[in-house]
Amino acid sequence: MKLGRTSSLLVFTVTLLGLLLMIWAVSLIRDAFQYQAAGETNARLIGRLIEFEDALHRLEAIIHQEFPDDSPKTATQYWVREYAEYLKSREEISGLYPPETVLSMLAETDSVTHNMDSLYMEVISLPAASKPLQEIAFYQESHRAVSLVREEIRERRAYNSQLSQQLTRNWHILSMLMVVCFLMLIMFAAIMRLYQQDLRKRKRIEKALKRITAEFRAIFKSIPDAVVFSDMNHEILMVNPAFTDLFGYNPEEIVGQQVEVLFARKNPQNDPQSPPENGHLVPFEANCLRKNQQAFVSETVEAVVRDEGMALGYFSIIRDITKRKRAEQALSAAHDKLEMWVNERTEDLMRANEEVKRFAYIVSHDLRAPLVNVKGFAGELRHSFEVINNYLRKVLPHLSDEEGTELQEILSEEIPEALQFIDASASRMGNLIDAVLKLSRLGRRELHFESINVRILLQRLLESLAHQIEQSQVDITYGALPRVMADRTSLEQMLGNILVNAINYLQPGRPGKIRISGKSTPTETVFSIQDNGRGIPEADLPKVFEPFGRAGTPDVPGEGMGLAYVQTLVRRHGGRIWCNSRVGVGTTFSFSIAHNPLKEIQPAEAEKVEG
Structure with missing residues (x-):
């Protein structure tokens, strides 16, 4: 709009200036033609004055003229003829409507030529001795007449020079005006082009404004929240259909009323707030009243509507958050309950950790000590058996065959087998105790997290297993x-x-x-180890991660603690472990590590202790 007013003002200014310049140019052209006409008239007048001067010179020359018969009559006739030419030349000057100065000069010249006529008549009638004085007087009058004409010719020529200078000045000014007018014409064309562009732009803006207005009305009607337009005095001007659905007021009932009728004023916090000068306000909660006086909790956002910096009114959006407030209250209660449960579970975890510590102490002291005694006394028994065996071998020849055979069987088979079983059981018990202690230490060892290049770590791991891989001839x-x-x-x-x-x-x-493969998800990194081995029976899958769990035929040495170790470590990394297997096809073990394992350590610890 500002550009349109500016363009219109420029068009008006340029047009007015152009008209003024045109009037000035017409005036200059008119003056130029007048100067030119005056110059031409003055030039003709100068020509006639020159002819008039020649006529005077011819009159002056008559006095020296010698005639054949030297008669006064002939001289008179000649004078009369030349004088007539003089008068004719004078009449031609008078016919040009000369200025007053020329007419005054002609009047003086007439007086002088009249004297010359009288003097000439006297000269031709006097004897030769009396002529010189009259001739001198005649010359004086003739010279005075010629001087008058010459003076007037000089003045006419000076006037003609002034006219020429003025005419030249006018044409110079006209030339500059033509240049200025040409530039103004270009400017006018440019301004008109801008004006037309502005006009087209304004039409496009008006068209877009109509479209936006239609879209705004459609959006305004389709907004699911209640919307209220009010003036600066908080008087309601317009509401949308969602307002009617929320409050129960028809537009005709609520338009013109104050916004305060929508709010319950049980305390000052429920009063509607005014937006600050920047036009925006942090959402505030208030208790509102429907038309049927039913109260509900609302969240309201207000903004000042402005046009070129001037505040026009308020734009308010009101949302019913009663259900959300109830959900928040329920969530708060659940949070309190969860916090209480977490505190209880934390106490349980602390007690469980104490039990684990006591269990580890029992395993490492109370169980290992008798085991050491068993192994020690088993060694004493073996030594005693060797001593007894040496003595009994000396007695064998003195016994009967039946007694000797029975004693030989006891000494060579039963007692050594029993001693070997005691040693094997003690070693097995020691290995189991070590496995349990290792599992306990894995659950309590301090972890040091760092960013790991798994490919390099795997390469080093395979190098350490190179002998076992080569013996098994497995392709990894x-x-x-x-x-x-x-x-x-x-x-x-x-x-x-x-x-x-x-x-x-x-x-x-x-x-x-x-x-071996790996992939990263938004929350965790998953690694999978897939083989084409024996596979695990479906019935054994639930116990593969249990301590001492063995799947299938136990023909592989070990205590069955390897996967239990893995499960404990995975849980301490905030992850999970699972297995998919088919007998005769192969097995795939997969485990995950959380992207932020520190957040998952506590839940993992809880799950570990519960397990």
């Missing part, structure tokens, strides 16, 4: 593996235990293949 492949935030030692144990487990349970008679 892996692709790109994502980096992970984990404890390096724990990750080596997780991958190593699963790899060793896969190598140990390959299918005899079939080339072994193990594929």
Whole structure:
């Protein structure tokens, strides 16, 4: 709009200036033609004056004229003829309507020529001795007449020069005016072009404004929240259909009323707030009243509507948040209950940790001490048996065959077998105690998290297993593996235990293949170790991660603690572990590590202790 008014003002200014310049140019052209006409008239007048001067010179020359018969009559006739030419030349000057100065000069010249006529008549009638004085007087009068004409010619020529200068000045001014008018014409064309562009732009804006207005009305009607337009005095001007649905007022009932009728004024906090000078307000909550006086909790946002910096009114959006407030209250109650439950579970975890510590102490002291005694006394028994055996071998020849055979069987088979069983059971018990202690230490060892290049870690792990891999003739492949935030030692144990487990349970008679892969999701990184080994029976799958759990035929040495270790370490990394297997086809072990394992340690610890 500002550009349109500016363009109109420019068009008016340029047009007015152009008209003024045109009037000035017409005036200059008119003056130029007048100067030119005056110059031409003055030039003709100068020509006639020159002829008039020649006529005077001819009159002056008559006095020296010698005639053949030297008669006064002939001289008189000649004078009369020349004088007539003089008068004719004078009449021609008078016919040009000369200025007053020329008429005054002609009057003086007439007086002088009249004297010359009288003097000439006297000269031709006097004897020769009396003529000189009259001739001198005649010359004086003639010279005076010629001087008058010449003076007038000089003045006419000076006047003609002034006219020429003025005419030249006018044409110069006209030339500059033509240039200025041409430039103004270009400016006018440019302004008109801008004006037309502005006009087209204004039409487009008006068209867009109509479209936007229609879209605004459609959007205004379709807004699911109640919308209220009010003036600066908080008088309601317009509402949308959602307002009617929320409050129950028809537009005719509410338009013109104050916004305050929509709010319950039980306390000052429920009063509607005015937006600050910047036009926006943080949403505020208030108790509102429907037409039927039913109260509800609302969240209201207000903004000042402005036009070129001038405030016009308020734009308010009101939303019923009663259900949300109830949900928040329920959530708060649930949060309090959860917090209480977490506190209880924390106490349970602390007690469980104490139990684990006591259990570890019992295992390491109360169980290991008798085991050491058993192994020690078993050694004493073996030594005593060797002493007794040496003495009894001396007695054998003195016994009967039946007694000797029975004693020989006891000494060579039963007692050594019993002693060997005691040693094996003690060693087995020691290994189990070590496995339990290791599991306990894994659950309590401090973890050091760092960003790990899993591909490099896996390469080093495979180098340490190179002998076992070569003996099993297994083909191990892996692709790109994502980096992970984990404890390096724990990750080596997780991958190593699963790899060793896969190598140990390959299918005899079939080339072994193990594929290692990894992928990253928005919340965790998942690693998978897939083999084509024996597979695990479906009935054994639930116990593969239990301590001392063994699947299938236990023909592989070990205590069955490897996967239990892995599960403990995975849980301490905020992850999970699972297994998919088919007998005769192969097994895939997968485990995950949380992207932010520190957040998941506490839940993992809780799950570990409960397990």
